[in-house]
Amino acid sequence: MIGLQESPEVAAAAAAPIAGGGNWTLHFLQGITPEAVPGWILPIVTASISVGVVIAMISVIAMLSVWLERKVSGHIQCRYGPMYAGGWHGWAQTIADGVKLLTKEDMVPSGADKPLFMLAPAIVLGAIFGAFVAMPLAPDYFFADINLGVFFILGMSSLTTIGVVMSGWASNSKWSLYGAMREAAQVVAYEIPLGISLMVALICAGTFNLIDASEAQRDFWGMGWFIFKNPFVIPAVVLFFVATLAETKRAPFDLPEAESELVAGFLTEYSGIRWSFFFMEEYAAMFLMSLVMAVFFFGGFESPVTYLAAESMGLGYDHLVTNLLGAVTLIVKSMMGVLLMMWIRWTLPRVRIDQVMTMGYKYLTPLALVCVLGAALWEAGKQAIL
Amino acid sequence: MPEVTASAKKFFPEPRILPGGEREFMMDVATSDLEVSMGPQHPATHGVMQVLLRADGEMVTAAQPHLGFLHRCAEKIGENVEWLQYLPYTDRYDYLAAMNNNLGYSMAVEALLQVEIPRRAQLIRMICVELNRIASHLVAFGTYGLDLGAFTPFLYAFREREWLLMIFEKICGARLTYSYLRIGGVFNDAPPGWLQEVEHFCDVFEEKWKEYYDLLMVNKIFVERTARVGVITKEQALDFGLTGPMLRGSGVDFDLRRDMPYLLYRQAFEDGAFEVPLGRGEKGELGDCWDRIYVRVKEMMEALGIVRWCLGCIEEGPVLGEVGKTLKVPPGEAYVAIENPRGELGHYVLSDGGKGSSRCRVRGPSFCNLAIIEDIMPGTLLADAVAIIGSTDVVIGETDR
Amino acid sequence: MSEQQLDLRAEEQARQPASIGDYFKNIWDAVTTTVAGMKITGRYFLQKPITVQYPDEQMPIPERYRGIHYLEQDKCIECNACARACPIDCIEMEAVRHGKELEWIKFTIDYQKCMFCELCVYPCPADCIHMGTEFAFVTEDRSEFNLDLLSYKGMSRDARIRMKEAAEKKAAKEAAKKAKAKAEAEKKAAEGGDTPSEDGGEEGTDA
Numbered sequence: 001m002i003g004l005q006e007s008p009e010v011a012a013a014a015a016a017p018i019a020g021g022g023n024w025t026l027h028f029l030q031g032i033t034p035e036a037v038p039g040w041i042l043p044i045v046t047a048s049i050s051v052g053v054v055i056a057m058i059s060v061i062a063m064l065s066v067w068l069e070r071k072v073s074g075h076i077q078c079r080y081g082p083m084y085a086g087g088w089h090g091w092a093q094t095i096a097d098g099v100k101l102l103t104k105e106d107m108v109p110s111g112a113d114k115p116l117f118m119l120a121p122a123i124v125l126g127a128i129f130g131a132f133v134a135m136p137l138a139p140d141y142f143f144a145d146i147n148l149g150v151f152f153i154l155g156m157s158s159l160t161t162i163g164v165v166m167s168g169w170a171s172n173s174k175w176s177l178y179g180a181m182r183e184a185a186q187v188v189a190y191e192i193p194l195g196i197s198l199m200v201a202l203i204c205a206g207t208f209n210l211i212d213a214s215e216a217q218r219d220f221w222g223m224g225w226f227i228f229k230n231p232f233v234i235p236a237v238v239l240f241f242v243a244t245l246a247e248t249k250r251a252p253f254d255l256p257e258a259e260s261e262l263v264a265g266f267l268t269e270y271s272g273i274r275w276s277f278f279f280m281e282e283y284a285a286m287f288l289m290s291l292v293m294a295v296f297f298f299g300g301f302e303s304p305v306t307y308l309a310a311e312s313m314g315l316g317y318d319h320l321v322t323n324l325l326g327a328v329t330l331i332v333k334s335m336m337g338v339l340l341m342m343w344i345r346w347t348l349p350r351v352r353i354d355q356v357m358t359m360g361y362k363y364l365t366p367l368a369l370v371c372v373l374g375a376a377l378w379e380a381g382k383q384a385i386l
Numbered sequence: 387m388p389e390v391t392a393s394a395k396k397f398f399p400e401p402r403i404l405p406g407g408e409r410e411f412m413m414d415v416a417t418s419d420l421e422v423s424m425g426p427q428h429p430a431t432h433g434v435m436q437v438l439l440r441a442d443g444e445m446v447t448a449a450q451p452h453l454g455f456l457h458r459c460a461e462k463i464g465e466n467v468e469w470l471q472y473l474p475y476t477d478r479y480d481y482l483a484a485m486n487n488n489l490g491y492s493m494a495v496e497a498l499l500q501v502e503i504p505r506r507a508q509l510i511r512m513i514c515v516e517l518n519r520i521a522s523h524l525v526a527f528g529t530y531g532l533d534l535g536a537f538t539p540f541l542y543a544f545r546e547r548e549w550l551l552m553i554f555e556k557i558c559g560a561r562l563t564y565s566y567l568r569i570g571g572v573f574n575d576a577p578p579g580w581l582q583e584v585e586h587f588c589d590v591f592e593e594k595w596k597e598y599y600d601l602l603m604v605n606k607i608f609v610e611r612t613a614r615v616g617v618i619t620k621e622q623a624l625d626f627g628l629t630g631p632m633l634r635g636s637g638v639d640f641d642l643r644r645d646m647p648y649l650l651y652r653q654a655f656e657d658g659a660f661e662v663p664l665g666r667g668e669k670g671e672l673g674d675c676w677d678r679i680y681v682r683v684k685e686m687m688e689a690l691g692i693v694r695w696c697l698g699c700i701e702e703g704p705v706l707g708e709v710g711k712t713l714k715v716p717p718g719e720a721y722v723a724i725e726n727p728r729g730e731l732g733h734y735v736l737s738d739g740g741k742g743s744s745r746c747r748v749r750g751p752s753f754c755n756l757a758i759i760e761d762i763m764p765g766t767l768l769a770d771a772v773a774i775i776g777s778t779d780v781v782i783g784e785t786d787r
Numbered sequence: 788m789s790e791q792q793l794d795l796r797a798e799e800q801a802r803q804p805a806s807i808g809d810y811f812k813n814i815w816d817a818v819t820t821t822v823a824g825m826k827i828t829g830r831y832f833l834q835k836p837i838t839v840q841y842p843d844e845q846m847p848i849p850e851r852y853r854g855i856h857y858l859e860q861d862k863c864i865e866c867n868a869c870a871r872a873c874p875i876d877c878i879e880m881e882a883v884r885h886g887k888e889l890e891w892i893k894f895t896i897d898y899q900k901c902m903f904c905e906l907c908v909y910p911c912p913a914d915c916i917h918m919g920t921e922f923a924f925v926t927e928d929r930s931e932f933n934l935d936l937l938s939y940k941g942m943s944r945d946a947r948i949r950m951k952e953a954a955e956k957k958a959a960k961e962a963a964k965k966a967k968a969k970a971e972a973e974k975k976a977a978e979g980g981d982t983p984s985e986d987g988g989e990e991g992t993d994a
């Protein structure tokens with residue numbers, strides 16, 4: 001990044017050693033463990049706790065998102081959604097569905113490639129679990145401080161495609177194969193605009209690291225969001241959002257999954273807990289991509305509220321309250337993105353596969369490149385003038 | 387090029403020379419077409435119909451519809467029951483537009499009986515038939531969106547349809563299979579307040595129509611999915627004997643209500659109550675799927691015009707002609723064709739003076755319209771196959787009877 | 788490549804945007820129509836839904852609704868007009884005539900066959916069979932679908948006659964009591980309330 005000046009916080013965070021830094025859990029455990037315990041156990045315990053928290057988070061998010069989707073779709077369609085399970089607006093509906101799916105017979109169709117059939121949902125869910133590791137929740141609460149954060153996330157979330165294609169092939173059904181082939185083509189086409197439009201934000205951020213990118217949006221009382229920094233970022237957000245819809249197989253790009261045209265796509269032969277793995281992956285990926293969008297375009301865990309807690313009230317960025325507020329802010333922003341995805345799903349019809357390709361290669365990619373060029377020139381111009 | 391051994395030639399055929407003189411690409415990959423059955427159980431065939439497709443990758447190379455899964459021997463039953471007893475069976479072939487079926491049968495028998503229908507009965511018949519046309523086109527519109535992945539317009543269409551079904555429930559007691567338009571008129575007079583409710587419905591529906599148009603019809607993705615897809619030329623439409631919106635979507639200006647009028651449609655047309663919407667190739671080519679669904683959506687508005695005209699000139703009077711409790715139909719034959727929401731519905735009734743008809747043949751528009759998909763599907767993509775079948779708006783109950 | 792595939796290729800070429808203006812028009816159309824659609828769905832998201840929570844709440848059923856039949860047994864003359872009118876022959880009735888009186892044995896409609904067409908209502912000369920507003924009919928035993936519409940089912944004719952006479956007698960007694968009380972009250976009002984009438988009230992014996 002030629003000529004880009006890093007803000008002092010970013011420079012300090014980048015210069016701090018990993019062993020001395022590290023997240024809140026590590027600090028907390030370091031504070032309370034007795035001297036006799038050897039030092040190398042702590043990171044392992046922290047990692048295990050983080051993994052547990054990630055799994056819990058994904059499960060809760062998936063459960064909440066499924067319920068939310070059903071309620072949102074219901075209210076858009078002038079009806080209530082679930083109202084019965086659990087009493088108030090059916091909040092326990094997903095739990096009931098989960099229990100039902102767990103108790104279903106585990107069927108593998110005859111003629112299906114059994115190892116691949118069983119491995120596919122595991123790969124899909126495992127990849128998303130892995131991608132969540134790079135996710136920051138707060139200035140001091142993260143699971144792993146990965147310097148190549150967003151690069152890692154994009155890479156891990158692309159691994160899910162392998163699982164989808166595997167499931168389509170292993171199902172031994174023509175419809176599944178169609179769905180899997182379409183999925184592969186679609187994901188490949190939209191990886192490019194996804195990465196390129198994200199690069200616009202990276203130009204403003206100066207780093208791949210999600211935590212540093214969020215912290216860089218701390219100016220102007222927590223409203224120094226990248227979306228206000230550069231006029232080319234606004235079209236980039238739109239392009240990124242559209243590419244996200246295609247990556248997570250959401251309408252209007254949901255050819256691989258919810259094909260009311262051709263039965264149920266690559267999911268046709270899956271039932272029970274394996275099917276629910278695919279759906280957990282879908283909602284987790286939606287949340288993850290929303291989170292990336294929130295971090296790189298909309299301020300991450302910085303907002304006037306966290307600024308208030310940290311600076312005006314003098315608590316600093318290490319305090320529990322600031323961290324909690326930051327986590328809440330980030331989760332709220334991500335859920336806004338998820339809600340927007342749901343809103344779009346229930347409004348638009350499905351795009352045909354060749355039109356998906358046309359849109360990806362002929363419309364989104366050139367526009368993303370133009371945005372990158374413009375953003376780079378803008379930043380260079382700003383440096384030259386100021 | 388490397389030498390292809392004799393044994394390998396079995397699996398790798400010789401490259402073909404294309405008309406332009408160039409060699410076929412990827413000549414060493416021999417693929418066979420995939421035979422896929424859009425089986426009797428399918429979310430997107432409107433009923434139990436099987437379409438056998440042969441697809442080369444994503445492109446359909448042949449299509450063949452198979453019918454008969456919903457055959458219920460309606461015409462044979464017509465020979466064995468009495469005149470009035472056959473009426474509920476007529477409801478059940480095109481169950482989305484049951485009033486029209488009743489009308490067709492009743493008019494055929496009335497042609498034999500030579501009985502005069504009172505004016506109030508004719509106006510109430512017209513109101514019911516046109517409201518049913520709106521209800522049927524709402525289903526066509528909603529399910530077409532559903533086939534293409536737009537889940538919400540379906541629910542909005544059904545919200546209006548629910549109101550229509552409640553209106554019908556108030557006048558005849560049933561929501562789907564009415565048996566209301568009897569031989570000689572209608573069965574019951576409208577209850578008090580019914581006509582006002584119909585007028586209220588007309589006012590509200592006009593605003594909702596704009597919503598349907600904005601939500602689905604002009605949506606860029608919907609236009610991309612349906613424009614230039616499944617084009618039926620004028621000549622093709624006339625050759626295959628298509629009727630209804632499929633014919634008018636290709637630009638042929640023919641509507642039985644205006645050209646061979648029955649009930650009071652001639653008067654309504656002369657008073658300017660309705661026009662016949664035609665496809666114009668607005669968003670693509672003339673005769674594509676968008677034109678056909680546009681004709682249906684526009685017909686909903688025209689039907690409102692007819693209903694308002696009928697409400698304007700309705701008067702008191704009897705609602706059932708002089709037919710008596712037991713029908714004595716003189717021997718003879720009659721063919722009456724009316725404009726169903728799907729096309730021309732014809733009833734041919736042969737009487738030999740007995741208690742029931744001795745032959746009751748039905749010309750179902752869906753059956754005749756379905757013949758064209760075998761011709762227009764090859765060359766389209768698999769996703770377009772669904773769009774084309776949806777745009778024909780078949781009801782398998784009518785196709786199979 | 789078959790002819791059709793070549794034609795399709797040619798069509799594809801023809802379908803490309805002819806100019807750069809078309810390219811931007813496509814983008815603009817996509818954005819504006821999407822936003823217009825989202826406005827509509829967003830508006831409905833914020834409105835109250837129109838559905839009712841069945842079975843806790845129910846939609847109102849109009850009075851002409853064609854539901855389960857009910858029979859006015861006293862008017863029926865067992866003429867079988869409704870059974871003849873039924874297209875599916877699902878009405879069966881049986882009664883014994885005692886002069887002008889009818890002793891009913893059964894009057895069943897087979898609801899496994901009935902299609903609720905209302906053709907049985909129209910030909911009845913005594914106007915005694917009607918269709919009600921009940922539509923939910925759930926049983927666990929198929930034989931219950933042959934619903935017997937008789938209200939005095941299982942009672943013999945003599946018992947029914949006796950019941951009717953007793954009811955008439957009781958009604959007559961009530962009427963007589965009322966008339967007597969009214970006469971007493973009038974007398975009291977006329978005399979100004981001097982003589983308190985001891986209205987013992989006859990206790991009539993039940994027959």
